[in-house]
Amino acid sequence: MSPPTARWPAATRRSGRTTPAGPGSWWSRRGRSPSPGAAACPGYPRSSGCTTVWTPGGRTRNLGRRRPVTPVLSADFGRLWAAQAVSQVAAKSGLLVLPLLAVLLLDASPGEVGLVNAAQYAPVFVVTLLAGAWLDGRARRPAMLAAHLGRALLLGLAAVMVLADAVHVWLLAAIALQVGCLTALADVAAHTYLPTLVPAAALPAANSRLEATYSVTQIAAPGLGGIAVGAVGGSTLLASLGATYAVAAACLYRIRQPEPPAGPTRGAGALRRIHEGARFTAGSPPLRSLMVQAAWFNLFEQVILTVYLVHAVRFLHFSPGLLGVTVALGAVGAVCGSALARRIERRVGIRGTLVRGMAVASAAPLAIPLTAMPTPVAAALCTVTFLAFGFGLTVFNVYSVSLRQRLAPDHLLGRVTATFRFVTFGTIWIGALVGGVAAELLGTRPTIVLAAAALLLGWVHFAIVTRRVEPTLWTVGERLECAS
Template identity: 45%
Template sequence: MRNRATPFLINGDFAKFWFGLTFSEIGARGISLVFPLLAVLTLDASPSEVGYLNAAQFAPALIVPLLAGVWLDRRPRRPSLLLVHFGSMATLLAVAALLAAGNPMLGLFYAAAFVIGMFNAINGVSTQAYLPALVSQPQLVTANSRAQMTYAMVQVAAPGLGGILTGVLGGTRAVVFFLLCYAAAGCCVLAIRTRETLDPLPDKRGTFSLIREGMAFIARSPVLRVLTLQGTWINLFDQMVLTLWLLFALSDFGFSSGLFGIVMAVSGLGAIVGSMVARAVGDRLGNRRTIITGVAAGSVLLLAIPLVSGATWLAVAVSVLAFFGYSFGHTLANVFVVSTRQVITPNNLLGRVTATYRFAAFGAIPIGAALGGLAGEWFGLRTALVIGICLLNLGWVLSAVLLPADLDRLSRPAAAR
């Protein structure tokens, strides 16, 4: 039941969960910038070595979620969050100790980035699978709005915080700061009193059989099937656009790296606004139309960017407006995509269904990045950007056509107060 004294926090255990999520996201986002910075500053790493380091951080997302989904459907999800937070803390403690001893190695950063990436991949599945145990179904949209608010705020602030701390405090102290964030996240989860009830799975079935069961559930569900295809499509061409946008902004618009960062930070505030108004928009439009509207808002305004030329102030204004709409729309849609998936999926399948969705959607990200780079070389940046944005817009058109008309009926508990 919602705690009337603290309606914004829903209830005490959700508040602890949310604070823990915030601390862990600060740690994950911040350290993702600190590692490449330290590799360059302390080891004079080459661009390709920095690229490999970034790949090491995201590579586990291609394999870990599917296995994590099976693991999480066989046991309570809370211990997995403790493993993620305290495991990440221990990994960063080892990195800080080696940095303090003056013996940094590139291999150390590769290994630590991969381990942290593995924990992050588990965390992404655990968080979404555990949340329904802390709130009632009518509170899921509100709870997911709070989570999306955290993702939005941290996405804007944490990378810059990592750069500032590295410059002001030095690499070792910056790593210590982020390991303390993970420690705080673990303590928040430890304080949660709610205990989960799980339907036991037959132990006779193997891992791959259980993975297939999660995939089959999505394949049989018209709603989940379309939402998974939509998420994969959007991430594929979203990453293509973002890869081209960085190059286009620096070359055609003439943005400095600092100006580019400011534009994206200001634009990122749209995600915070989207998470705050999701409840009200959903009440007015319903889940299905909110998802379609959010994806459309996150795509249509981007069409203005390759049409701009001339004064820098105009390019900045159009870019901020377009990416504000981008971050607002996609955050708004994500609140209802996640809530719908949580409502219509049985608890004993939620880990595997979440893992399958993230495997498909997140697995498209590195493909989209490579596709963007190749398209930029083949067609030129402006033409490739137009192609990418048009394909991204096709995603919401397909969603509008393919999303079942009865989505609101199926996910009504998530939209109810």
Template identity: 45%
Template sequence: MSSSDLLTKAEEVPGLWRNRDFRKLWGGQTVSLLGSRVTELALPLTAIVLLDASPAQLGLLNAAQYLPVLCVTLLAGVIADRARRRPLLIGANLGRAAVLTLVPLLAWTQGLSIGALCVIAFVTGVLTAQFDVAYQAYLPALVPKEQLVEGNSKLQASRSVAETAGQGLGGALIQWLTAPVAILVDCLGYLVAAAALLRIRTPEVRPVRAARTSVRKDVAEGLRVTLRSRLLRVIMFHASWYNLLWDVVLVVFPLYGIRVLGLGPAGLGGVVAAGSIGALGGSLAAGRLGARLGVGRAMVFGMAVASAATLLLPLAPGPGATGIAVLVAGYVLNGFGIAVFNIHSITLRQATVPGHLIGRVSATFRFVTWAVIPAGGLLGGLLATVFGPRTALLVTGVGLGVGAVVFVLSRTAKQS
């Protein structure tokens, strides 16, 4: 089914507000995402406040959270294509709730250590990797193809709200309850999400395998299908380029904001939070943009806006009202554009990849596009050291802009 067919039929089908099972999935995931933002803040604060963690130990804790993406994502795709996805989602939520409960228990019994936190972070990351892959593969079984854009838009909106409100909620809960106890809020969110998934009544058919194959062959098939499709290959490699350079921004911008522009921590946090507000706007506008431009053109438009917006960051004149307005505009437009790109990119995979392969294709995308992130951090440190933060951001913005031009000229929009 082409993207134009999807959008035409979407206008003829009642909205997902009337789909009870989707509302259960959406509501549970929204609560879970809010809790996850609390834990993102509470885990390092637990290490700092209770264990007096050193910078090296905090780096180790961060690595433990990230490593599962590289270690288990491709295997998670195989599992998602061999089993029903809803039980995987329920199991991942229950598992994360159980594992994170260990943090307050160990804190109360004086058994908490940096090593224990790293193990908990790693296991939670493994379960999250499985959840994220199975989650994208499950949505097409729950909603019609012509409503995938709407479904992904609503889910992206929840993620944007969680990004904006979750850190503030986390800070208040940690101040009030202490970091280990605040993690129990995340556990409760996972239990709510699991209960919502248990109440879904839409039947799910187990993926059909043509023949029993090894894990290695299944992983290879997912890679082969992704790389042989010109459309999927171009989208994946451009998303990787974006992630590589956006991580440069994540590393350099705090230095730029604090040391060059003289923003305080509160001002810096407010500017960064504007990106989530832009992402919320992008998630709300994605459906209309897709209807007007087509899914492919909307995706390319989103990436062009997100990339061009980064060029505003090094143009900020200082910490005054004008400088902050320029920075906020850059982050809002970036958040808007990348939300539009992500929604339509995911929708295209869900609509065009056969059901028995979508788990592995989604895992391949996640693996490749995230594998470049550590290199982006190193590149950011190098550029800031050699050229200074402002020039490093300018070089990065130009790099993102060049990548966007290549993406626009790749005929991806016409293919999709």
């Protein structure tokens, strides 16, 4: 039966609005009474906007959830978004352009290509935590401006050296290392600057736009960089990338909203907080399994990508433009994976989606060593490989991030994310070095075969480990269903 009238709240929250519960209200006109304290769907936070009501028969009914209104973002956020989009295009293009120039201009060996690649990724592992500690208590926008302008100057210097035919592999690696350090600083500063520019209510909408931009540029920009190398040449492309960073700095400079003063720094407390985030991540079976799998995958994925540059140019006789096309079209697979991830989850659940997405991404590189055939057929097979690779990896990433956000408490989410980034990105530069050395000792084709086999072994371990995790911990899907 319905609860006594005396116990009804004076107002009940529904879909973010306060609705009177007295005579003549929405409830009484429909012969219903609000449940005392039932302001959300069972199992979901009160802020979800779902409502459960009492019917005259004493039963409950879920009235569902109204779709939230997307907050209006300011023009200053638009300038930050433009700066991030432009700088990400330059940063992700450079990841392929610099080692590709080492192959085309300097006839670099696989080991030297691995050195240039490692120089780009090593700062992510070394600088990230130090940059976070240094930025604590300092203004973030000036740091981002300095990082953009510094990368513009470094790439402009590299363009002049290439034009003068005065570049060497070690010099190219040194420039890649310095650009990587500034990139790590800019990435950390951008993540900490956003909450000072955007109101708390608009943070999800702002982060959604930035993450979508990052996903597209991460897959498409390296391939476009390869196409540009063949179209305009190395020195012109490096100068263009430097100019791109200058444009990003100009967008940041046009932001009008003043940055609030930073809070005081806390040295030992910061170290303790980092330890708390790492301990929580390691102590959660789903988060631990996702982090270990991502680190393992990034290690051998980078081995394959490093060796693929040499294998495609020297053994498959791909032009720089054709090489770029095979990689860039992986973005189409990523877009398809993002669109279909929800549908896959509805059929097989969260764990099934993660396992199947990682299976596709891990098995796709096995097709690369099979491309000992005419160039058009080899190019088509490599393109299909990267399409499948982008599809599976995006499906995995969509629910990996969602699960991390669901399981980590709000006060630990930032530190859990930092722990993931430190561990999973830290294996990339190791993979670049290992790939270069292995290709020199074993050859490009055997190295790709062994790395692809290692990816499959990692997937088997991931499938077994996640099967042992308590099923109730894979609960992010239920929350997403309520949000739709």
